[in-house]
Amino acid sequence: MDVELSVAELHGALDDPALNSMNFLNEVANHYPDAISLAAGRPCEDFFDLDALHENLRRFCAYLADDLGYSPQQVRRAVFQYGRTKGIIHELIASNLQLDEGIAIDPESVVVTVGCQEAMFLVLRALRASERDVLLAVSPTYVGLTGAARLVDLPVRPVATGPAGVDLDDLVAVIRRERAAGRRPRACYVMPDFANPSGLSMDVPTRRELLRIARDEDILLLEDNPYGLFHTEADRLPTLKAMDEWRRVVYLGSFAKTVLPGARVGYVLADQRVAATDGSVGLFADQLSKIKSMLTVNTSAIAQAVVGGRLLEHNCSLAKANIREREIYTGNLTRLLDGLADRFPHPANGSARVTWTVPAGGFFVVLTVPFPVDDALLERSARDYGVLWTPMSHFYEQTAPVPALRLSCSVERGERIDTGLDRLADLINDQLV
């Protein structure tokens, strides 16, 4: 058959496991639509409401008119015309960060993006200046970060996780090893709260020490926080950004889980000061905005209006807006953890063969088993057992099978979680025979 192109002649990322991983996982899910999904990190769909969509659009337009004093023509222009590259809901985002995270910011340091994924891409594109540059990431790592790094030819160096969410000694060792090899570590990507995929969180002393290392070693921290509001315990820990005295933290914000994924609206808060070649000093956000202008021009104003309307509905507190969602997710997580304890009781003495992380919130639990877990096993699980999950190998730089799998508890509920775990236990027990 005649072909016009070959993958070998296209950008290397296209033949990379990181870019094919998402495709493969989606294909399995589509092929077995009746399987119970402990795989997807999609948010719960209970409160999706078309009337609320229209209401939120109206509420945002009313805010432009009543609070910001826009004329009817200016309102229509804001929603329909080309707009500000950095976005039009930056002031609402600033209010949200003040209320929910105790972070006081200049709204000018926010770039509203097409989901958090574009935010990651903008930052990585800016930081990758030469072949010497490398990115560090706590491993296992969210595959979207790895994929974005591939698109800008930025190598990702894994940093060990450890029980506190990041192994700080390993972090320093990796930075020094890279420097000794002539490379330039630019930043370390971290998810301090209920990380995807590990589910682990960093305690406060670890956060403080991480910030100190970033300052001393002159690297940035890319803090990704999509799950922070879904905590099972009464109190939340402060974000890195809230503790960021030395402007080392670039904060990546997502509304996919706290408002809705279909809007594709996220943001990056980048208040770092950047010296231009002419000696003037500006915000890192303005550099990211220049990249955005050549990538997506601006984030859909209609989509921003929907998210803005939802923020306004709850006076900019997403913690308040997500009271019902938080209850559901924490209930699901407790049910999942209790269900694992029931099905894989730890022996009174002797070591357990199946172990798991016990997160204090978020969507994910990692189950470690005494056999390699690969894509073929996932396909068998879907076909013969009717349950989906994610092989942990997808979250590592090396694609060799890892004896672990990720379970998600965001989509399935109640007895479906129990049934999913029954099926998973059958699979695991059959493997253990």
Next chain:
Amino acid sequence: MDVELSVAELHGALDDPALNSMNFLNEVANHYPDAISLAAGRPCEDFFDLDALHENLRRFCAYLADDLGYSPQQVRRAVFQYGRTKGIIHELIASNLQLDEGIAIDPESVVVTVGCQEAMFLVLRALRASERDVLLAVSPTYVGLTGAARLVDLPVRPVATGPAGVDLDDLVAVIRRERAAGRRPRACYVMPDFANPSGLSMDVPTRRELLRIARDEDILLLEDNPYGLFHTEADRLPTLKAMDEWRRVVYLGSFAKTVLPGARVGYVLADQRVAATDGSVGLFADQLSKIKSMLTVNTSAIAQAVVGGRLLEHNCSLAKANIREREIYTGNLTRLLDGLADRFPHPANGSARVTWTVPAGGFFVVLTVPFPVDDALLERSARDYGVLWTPMSHFYEQTAPVPALRLSCSVERGERIDTGLDRLADLINDQLV
């Protein structure tokens, strides 16, 4: 002052004129809001209508339910949840291309993007595989294309325009010169209908010959067509894609001018066959989709729904949907061209000192003057004369002043166009003294 970063340590594109050009032009426009704008290529705002936004959303949801048989839950999921990377309005786009352009396509070869800008980025990212790769572009070139190329470190080689919209001899010469120097020309970017900024169109024999050269020289053609529907003459010429027997054309589609810019919805039609390393053959669209999954995940379903609803309103014909807009734009263009002829009459004998292109449609006219036109002159024009336009130097690889400026006739109307031209004539006559 302490800084955390310096531009010198960030990606080279950030210090590039192409990325700063848009910023500069926006700044001048914002600084002189009362100046008459013959600069912006923004679409006319007469028909922006908030009620129509809600109606289009409802119409698209009704289509999902009634035509595609979605359950209410499936409708909500389509609009609110993460979705298909390639988009959800691909079938409507296929109908539109059939109706308005006479192009029969497989909807699977469409990737819906965050505006045409993301479509350009996806294609350039895919095609830039090594340092040998170069992109060709008819010069002067749309600055968004140059900016996207900068983000993937892809050099842009100018091809002369000539009176037929592209100088085919120069195209072949550039391809061969690049090959002789060990480089690999991947594609040539063209806007065959009412190009931005030149306003020029290619005649049919030129289009046919361009396709033949693309086949013989084994390059792709990136056809960008944002203005095709706004023709002053009764008949339109066929797009390159409609004449594309050998699958050499990647078609870049925009809804910014035909529906609305605020949705940020465009698409790329990429039906080229691509051989994978394992020998299987797929669509170029699927490779682009993998890149998109790591850039923006998917295009906002809400924004797609708004565009989809508008397509459905007119049975997928944007030509029909834009009858009023076409009338306005062609009226504006005629008024602008007549106004130029009135103010700069050509001498009966002897050569004219001020000349301009006479496009058969679109938004843009290029005025050539007998003095260099730089950014400083634009600032003076805005401040002292109250009229905005775009220095042509922004559309060239070299940033040296060029004795020409671009006029746009999309936003201003009627007597405002006349007044803008009066002011421009004052500026030009003062320069000629």
